[in-house]
Amino acid sequence: MMKWRMAVVLLGCILIVPCVTGLAQTEFPVASYEIHVSLDTNQDTLIGSQTINYINDSDAQIHEITFALIANWGAEPNPYLHPALTDEQYTAGFDPTWTKVSQVMNADGEALPFRFESIPPFLQTFSLENGLLIVELPGPLAPGAETTIHMDFETKFARAMAMDNCVYIDTYVWRFGWNPVAVGPDALEAKFELPAANYRVELTVPEDLYAFGGADYQQEIGTTSGLKTLEFSNVHPTRSVPLIIGPELDSVATEWNGVTIEAVFLPGGESYARVALSYAEEILAYHSQHFGPFEGQRLIIAENPTPGFFGMAADGMVLVGSSVVRLKDMPALGTYDRVNEYLLAHELAHLWWGIGIGTDFNAENWISEGFAEYLSITYFEDQHGGFDPNLLAHLQPGLAEDALSDAVGYLNLRQHLSELQYLTLLQLGFDEPIVQPVADSEYLNGLTVRTYSKGYLVLRGLESIIGQEKMHQILIEARNEWSGKLLTVEEFRLLAERVSEMDLSEFFAGWLYGDARFDVAITGFDTIETDTGYSTLLHLSGVDPIFPISVEAALDDGSTVRMDFVPNCCSAVAPLLETELPITSIAIDPDEMLPDANRFNNRWPRKILVAHPFRSDDAPKIGMPLDAYVIDISSTGISGRFRNDHAWSLIILPHIDPDMDWQTFDIEEFATMLDIVGVFGANLGRDLGISFTGMVTGLDLVTGEGKMDVALSALIHGFTHPETGNAGRYWYPSWQNDLTIGAIGELSHPIPYLALSITRDDLLPMYMKNTLTLQLGVPGFGTDPFGTIEWRAIKRFRVAHMLYVDVTASIAETLFEALPNEFLFSLDELHAFDYLPMGHHQMFAALEVILPPLIRDSGYAIFNWTRLDSITLSAFIQGGRTQANCATVCEPGIRLEAGARLTFTFPGFLGAMIQIEVGYAHPLVGMDGEGRLFIDLGGSS
Numbered sequence: 005m006m007k008w009r010m011a012v013v014l015l016g017c018i019l020i021v022p023c024v025t026g027l028a029q030t031e032f033p034v035a036s037y038e039i040h041v042s043l044d045t046n047q048d049t050l051i052g053s054q055t056i057n058y059i060n061d062s063d064a065q066i067h068e069i070t071f072a073l074i075a076n077w078g079a080e081p082n083p084y085l086h087p088a089l090t091d092e093q094y095t096a097g098f099d100p101t102w103t104k105v106s107q108v109m110n111a112d113g114e115a116l117p118f119r120f121e122s123i124p125p126f127l128q129t130f131s132l133e134n135g136l137l138i139v140e141l142p143g144p145l146a147p148g149a150e151t152t153i154h155m156d157f158e159t160k161f162a163r164a165m166a167m168d169n170c171v172y173i174d175t176y177v178w179r180f181g182w183n184p185v186a187v188g189p190d191a192l193e194a195k196f197e198l199p200a201a202n203y204r205v206e207l208t209v210p211e212d213l214y215a216f217g218g219a220d221y222q223q224e225i226g227t228t229s230g231l232k233t234l235e236f237s238n239v240h241p242t243r244s245v246p247l248i249i250g251p252e253l254d255s256v257a258t259e260w261n262g263v264t265i266e267a268v269f270l271p272g273g274e275s276y277a278r279v280a281l282s283y284a285e286e287i288l289a290y291h292s293q294h295f296g297p298f299e300g301q302r303l304i305i306a307e308n309p310t311p312g313f314f315g316m317a318a319d320g321m322v323l324v325g326s327s328v329v330r331l332k333d334m335p336a337l338g339t340y341d342r343v344n345e346y347l348l349a350h351e352l353a354h355l356w357w358g359i360g361i362g363t364d365f366n367a368e369n370w371i372s373e374g375f376a377e378y379l380s381i382t383y384f385e386d387q388h389g390g391f392d393p394n395l396l397a398h399l400q401p402g403l404a405e406d407a408l409s410d411a412v413g414y415l416n417l418r419q420h421l422s423e424l425q426y427l428t429l430l431q432l433g434f435d436e437p438i439v440q441p442v443a444d445s446e447y448l449n450g451l452t453v454r455t456y457s458k459g460y461l462v463l464r465g466l467e468s469i470i471g472q473e474k475m476h477q478i479l480i481e482a483r484n485e486w487s488g489k490l491l492t493v494e495e496f497r498l499l500a501e502r503v504s505e506m507d508l509s510e511f512f513a514g515w516l517y518g519d520a521r522f523d524v525a526i527t528g529f530d531t532i533e534t535d536t537g538y539s540t541l542l543h544l545s546g547v548d549p550i551f552p553i554s555v556e557a558a559l560d561d562g563s564t565v566r567m568d569f570v571p572n573c574c575s576a577v578a579p580l581l582e583t584e585l586p587i588t589s590i591a592i593d594p595d596e597m598l599p600d601a602n603r604f605n606n607r608w609p610r611k612i613l614v615a616h617p618f619r620s621d622d623a624p625k626i627g628m629p630l631d632a633y634v635i636d637i638s639s640t641g642i643s644g645r646f647r648n649d650h651a652w653s654l655i656i657l658p659h660i661d662p663d664m665d666w667q668t669f670d671i672e673e674f675a676t677m678l679d680i681v682g683v684f685g686a687n688l689g690r691d692l693g694i695s696f697t698g699m700v701t702g703l704d705l706v707t708g709e710g711k712m713d714v715a716l717s718a719l720i721h722g723f724t725h726p727e728t729g730n731a732g733r734y735w736y737p738s739w740q741n742d743l744t745i746g747a748i749g750e751l752s753h754p755i756p757y758l759a760l761s762i763t764r765d766d767l768l769p770m771y772m773k774n775t776l777t778l779q780l781g782v783p784g785f786g787t788d789p790f791g792t793i794e795w796r797a798i799k800r801f802r803v804a805h806m807l808y809v810d811v812t813a814s815i816a817e818t819l820f821e822a823l824p825n826e827f828l829f830s831l832d833e834l835h836a837f838d839y840l841p842m843g844h845h846q847m848f849a850a851l852e853v854i855l856p857p858l859i860r861d862s863g864y865a866i867f868n869w870t871r872l873d874s875i876t877l878s879a880f881i882q883g884g885r886t887q888a889n890c891a892t893v894c895e896p897g898i899r900l901e902a903g904a905r906l907t908f909t910f911p912g913f914l915g916a917m918i919q920i921e922v923g924y925a926h927p928l929v930g931m932d933g934e935g936r937l938f939i940d941l942g943g944s945s
Contacts, residue, residue, distance in 0.1 A: 033059040033148070034241045034488070035186055035201040042208040042231075043249060048161040048171050054183055055154045058145075061199075062188065065144040069151075070188060071137040072198070074181030075103040075159050077123065078169060080131035082729040086771040087802050095163040095172065097805035103159045105184060108139050111152035116140060124193065126366055126443050130729050137184055157184055165310045165861070167325070175250030175270070175309040179218075179318035180243065194441065196366040200241035200488045207247070208233045214253040216268050218246040218321030220301035238319070240299050241488040243359055246318035248306045260285045263298060268306035269329065272863075276329040279341070280305045280348060287349045290383045294476050295356055296483030303355075305348070311861050311873070313915045315347045317354035324351075326863075327911060335404040335869045342388065342395050343914070346417060349380035356483060362490045367441045370516070371491055374438070374459025375479075381418055381460060390418060390596075392624060404869070412913060414627020418596075423630060425457040427647065430521070430601055432690045434735070438462065439493050439516045445732035461599040462515045465522075468551060468597035469511065470504040478503045511550050515599075522548055522598060525605035529590055537584040544578060544592070547571040553578065556594040559585040566594075603631035604646065641681075650686035657681075659702050676705045690735075693719040700751065712754055715746035726768050738765050748826050755824050756782035771800040779827060780819075791819035792827060806857065812850040812882075821889060831884050834899055835925035837933040841897030843888035850882030858906075866910070873909040873917070880904070883929065900929035918942075 041052030060066055078101035082090060090098070108116045116139055123135030145151055159182045164170040169178050180198075187198060206225070209215050211232050216222070219236035226233045236245050248268060256274065257266040258281045265284050267277035284305060292298045304321040308314075312325035324347065332340050354360075356379060358372025365372065388394040395415040399405040415421075429435050434450030438459055445451055467475040478500050482491065485499075497512045514520030523546045531540045542555060548571065555567045555578060567581050581587075591607045593600060604610060611632035617639060626634050628647065635644045643653035659677035680703060684696040696716045703710035722739030742761040747754040763775040774797045781790040794816035801809045816829045829846035857874045864872040883900030905923030912918045921940040927933025 033061055034199065035059055037183070037201055037203045037205075039183055039203065039205045039245075040208075041183075041205070043176065043210070043213070045174075045210060045213075048163065048176075049158050050161075050178075050182055051158045053154060053156045055152060056186060057150060057152050058186055059150050060145045060147055063147055065146050067141055067144055069139045069141065069153065069186055071139065071184040072123075072181060072187045073103045073105075073120075073135055073137055073184055075101040075169065076134045077128065077131050078102075078162065079134070083130055084727040084729045085768055086800070088771050088800055088808060089768070091802075091806050093164050093166055094805065095165070099162040099164055101160055101162045101169050103157055103182075103184060105137055106156045106158070108153060108155045110142065110154070113154075114142075116142070116153065125731055126194065126441060127196065127731055128729055129727065129731060155184060159183065167308060167310045167312070167314060167323075168316060170310070172309045173250075173270075175248065175253070177248050177308060177310075177323065179246040179316060179321070179323070182247070194366070195364040197364050197490050198243060198362065199490060200243050200362065202241055203236070203238060203245050205236040205245045206233055207236065209249055213249055213251055215247065215249040216253065216255070216266070216304050216306060216321075218242075218244070218304055218319045220320065222302070239301055242319035243362060244319050246321040246323075248304075248308075248321075248323070250309070253306075256281065258285065260288055261292075261298075263288070263300060264302045266302070266304050268304060270307050270309060270326065273307045273326075273329040276307070276332050276344075277305070279332070280324075280344070283345050283348050284352065286387075287345075287352050287383060290386070291349075291353060291356060291379060294382070294479075295353075295379055296480045296487075298355065299360065299487060300355065303352075311863075311911075313343075315351040317351040317359060319355075319359055322348065322351040324348075327915075330863055330871055331911060333868065334865075334871065336399055336402060336408055337405075338398060339396070339408065342384075342398060342417075345387075346380055346384050349383045350376050353377075353379035356479075356487075360488070361482060361486045362488075363492065364490070368439055368493050369455050370438050370459045370462075371493065371496065373455045374463055377422065377456055377460035378463040379479075381422065384417055388417075392416065393627065408913070409625070414625050419630055420628065422457040422460055423596075424628075424647065425453045426461055426599070427601065427630070429453045429458065431649070431687060434690070435521070436519050437517050441731075443731035448728075448730060448732035448734045451732065458599070464597055465515065465551065465599045466500070466508075466511065469508070470500070470506060474504045514550070521601055522546070522551065523601040523605070524548070524551075524553065524592060524598070525602070526590065526592060526608040529587070529608060531587060534582075537582060538586055540581040540583065540587055540590070542578040542581065542590065542592075544571075551598050553592055554594060554597075555581065556591050557581060557583060557587045558589045558591075559583060560588050561585055604633065606631060648687065650684070652684040653682070655681045661702070678703045678705065690723070691721050695719070703751070708751065710751045711749065712751050713746070713748045715744050717742055717744040728768065736765075736768060739763070740765060749824070753787075754785075755787050755826060756785050757827075758782060771802075773798045781824070787824065788822040789820055790823045790827065792823065792829075793817055793819060794829075804856075806854075808854040810850075810852045810854060812848070812852075814846075814848045814884075816846040816848075818844040818889075823889075828888075829886055831886055831897075831899055833882060834901055835903065835923070835938045836901040836927040836936055837899055837930055839932045840899065841886045841888070843886040843897055845887040846884060848882070848884035850880060852878050852880035852882075854878040870910045870912075870918075873911055874907075876907045876909070878905055878907070881928075898929050899927070899933070901925045901927050901933065 036057040037054055039052065039054040041050045044051055058069055081098040108118045110116055118137060118139045120134040121136040121138055122132040125132060139153060141151065161171045161176055161178065162169060165172050185198060207215060208231050211227060211230050215234055217236040220238045223235050224232055225235045252271055253268055255266050255268045256277050257264060265281055267280045269277040284303065288298050300320050302320055306321060306323050307329045308323040308325050310325055311327045313327050314325040316323045328340065328344055328347065332344065353376040354372065357375035363371035393414050393416055395417055396409060396413050399409055429450050434447040436446055438454050481503060482496065482499055493516060497508055501508050525545045527543045527545050529540050529542045531538050547553065552568060552570045557565050559565065565583055569579050589607065589609060593606055600606065612635065613626045613629065613632045614635045614637065615626050616637040630647055633644065633646050635642065640657055641653060641655035645651035657679045659679045680700040682698040687693050694717065698714040700710050700712045720741040721737040722741065723735045724738040725733050726736050728734045740763040744759040747756045749755040757779055759777065759779045761775060761777045763773060766772045777794045779792045781787055783789050794814060796814035798812050803809060823844055828842035828844065830840045830842045831848060834840060855877045857876045859875040862872040862874065866872060881902040886897035903923055903925035905921050908920045910918045919942045923938050924935065925938065926935040
């Protein structure tokens with residue numbers, strides 16, 4: 005799966021369940037399923053029966069057979085999360101999935117006793133009941149022996165936008181585990197291994213529905229009474245027969261090397277479908293050539309009705325989120341072409357790794373996702389290059405195209421969607437072993453990045469050790485030996501060692517089972533002139549004898565020379581580099597093969613890139629390099645940044661007074677008045693970030709007069725570990741503490757102050773936030789002591805599905821008599837008043853009723869820029885009282901208004917959301933008010 009559809013990645017990766025073909029012949033014993041089911045569109049269920057020919061492939065006799073009822077893992081809502089956080093997933097409130105088994109019999113029709121058991125909390129900690137079906141055998145089943153079991157079952161789809169196991173806009177999708185799946189006696193104790201099997205499925209649906217299954221063969225075998233029956237079967241064992249069924253599905257098809265590729269789409273998706281067919285042919289050809297042959301006879305690429313930027317794979321089928329299809333050419337023609345190409349390359353790679361080659365999806369999901377990333381990024385970089393911008397470089401000149409290129413045109417797939425994610429993981433301190441059970445994860449927040457991004461970088465690092473030829477040979481041999489089977493990380497290590505003829509135990513111990521970290525750096529180099537040229541001694545730090553080092557030196561004529569060596573475990577000095585000409589710069593790991601924690605120190609001298617107004621228009625955009633410091637010089641100022649670690653800027657502009665009388669405008673006075681703005685921000689780790697903002701406005705260069713507002717802040721996070729329903733330990737910044745020292749006011753006599761803001765965020769369980777803010781004037785700088793204290797609380801109450809009441813309340817008080825004007829309170833949240841009194845004491849309250857969306861998942865195109873996602877109506881009443889300290893009676897400053905707002909939500913780039921609020925507020929109390937419209941622009945990622 006891809007990075008920008010991570011909301012349910014954990015369970016999405018995990019729900020890869022076993023099923024298989026009915027007529028397949030294999031070299032190893034597998035179970036066989038004969039399934040007959042009908043789709044009940046009134047109850048959203050599959051009803052029918054299955055007959056399983058089960059083979060005891062263990063080393064001991066067994067007395068019972070365990071079946072996974074994966075649908076029951078979604079039978080209960082998550083009790084640990086506030087329902088408002090999960091409401092949007094469901095069409096009309098929580099809707100369960102479940103599987104019921106009514107009877108179990110042997111081959112002679114005799115009833116077999118069975119019982120239900122809970123699954124252990126190895127992946128999730130709720131909805132565990134009846135997760136397993138245990139069928140008791142009449143007698144022991146010896147190793148290698150077979151038995152036949154028949155059972156009647158019913159499985160329910162959820163009415164939800166859940167990507168899988170659901171029905172949305174009358175389209176049914178289910179990839180794995182819609183039938184009871186035999187998993188072996190110990191399969192779900194510590195591991196989640198789901199073996200392949202042979203499947204033959206007969207599916208009966210209403211005649212007006214179209215059904216597609218991920219199977220080598222699909223044919224209609226009969227119709228009766230408005231129903232039709234389809235047959236699905238496979239040539240090789242598979243792990244499921246995934247299904248997509250709906251009334252408005254259509255398809256286009258092509259053929260590649262005898263494989264039928266069919267793209268299934270909803271109305272409006274034909275353009276994407278035809279592009280997907282073209283990409284699929286190229287990807288299958290590449291994967292087959294480099295990583296082993298494609299074994300299937302048929303491939304379905306289907307549009308999933310659920311909106312979002314995501315992809316999912318199953319046997320013979322790839323599903324992509326409807327946003328991938330709808331937004332393909334927005335805001336510019338072909339915007340997502342390369343993103344979609346990578347997405348398909350990743351999901352198709354699962355037909356080699358994760359589905360073709362199975363594994364333990366609990367502790368060793370790296371075998372699935374890390375390898376799918378390796379195959380897809382290797383393919384992508386062979387197609388579009390591994391360096392420079394490669395995600396949007398294909399866009400042609402144009403208004404929208406230029407705006408998109410200016411904003412994110414620098415994006416490089418590997419660097420910004422994999423390496424940067426890994427670097428952020430390290431910065432946050434969420435790194436830990438890739439291979440371990442989910443329940444043992446200390447940092448559940450980093451699970452996806454460790455499995456996908458770090459997992460890929462580790463494989464890339466392995467390639468640097470053994471070479472690409474050996475790496476691809478290993479992958480081909482793994483495909484030949486383990487396709488349709490279950491592969492462990494240890495078995496892969498032994499295979500890699502055999503093919504490469506190298507001891508890789510230390511590499512696997514550190515990078516898969518441990519939390520190894522690598523940061524090689526150049527600390528300098530010494531060059532001496534010799535009779536034949538120049539000898540250069542390179543000084544390094546952080547070398548690791550596991551990884552070979554490549555060195556590339558640039559000579560003063562512009563040419564380059566390279567040297568490769570394996571570091572000595574006892575020395576950080578590289579071999580002498582002999583060149584005919586002097587060296588001007590030197591770099592290590594120029595191909596970026598190693599999982600380096602900091603590429604900035606890989607060059608000498610350090611790489612500093614400067615953008616300026618005189619730079620050529622043809623010069624490549626600098627963007628966000630991971631190995632360089634960036635400085636941007638413009639006509640108004642200068643800025644700098646390093647990755648996402650820190651950024652700063654200084655801007656100088658002529659001062660424009662909004663109240664200026666342009667009839668008496670004086671150019672000389674204008675030329676000596678400036679505004680100066682400086683900002684700095686840095687992420688120092690999981691717990692701490694710092695920021696500085698400084699602004700001097702109306703600075704008179706002659707008199708030195710002006711106003712200032714400067715603040716240096718430290719944001720300190722305090723983490724708790726709330727229960728989320730997932731196994732493993734989740735880190736949530738429940739405490740957000742902001743300590744600020746600042747000064748505000750006239751330059752000649754500014755007012756210094758200290759501010760402390762403490763926020764308790766209980767979003768996950770309660771959807772509530774409390775903030776206490778204390779401000780104190782710093783005495784001894786010509787101002788009287790002053791102070792303020794404010795408490796503010798926000799709480800959401802859920803009335804019904806997607807119907808909420810948000811309550812906000814705040815109280816603010818001064819601590820001393822005097823309070824500078826800059827710190828007086830005001831009811832800034834109000835819209836309907838021309839004048840908002842300022843004072844020393846304030847109370848505020850707001851109540852907003854948020855109605856269910858008027859329009860949801862609209863898809864309505866706004867020109868060719870974007871599509872409307874939803875429109876939500878809310879009504880509010882809010883107001884308060886601001887009271888000033890007065891010697892005589894003061895106007896109490898009571899203001900109260902009522903109004904409503906429409907919130908329009910649009911999808912932004914790569915899954916970001918943009919919101920526009922249009923509202924009207926009318927005064928209820930307060931003589932200076934009048935009804936007025938307001939607009940608020942916002943966005944969220």
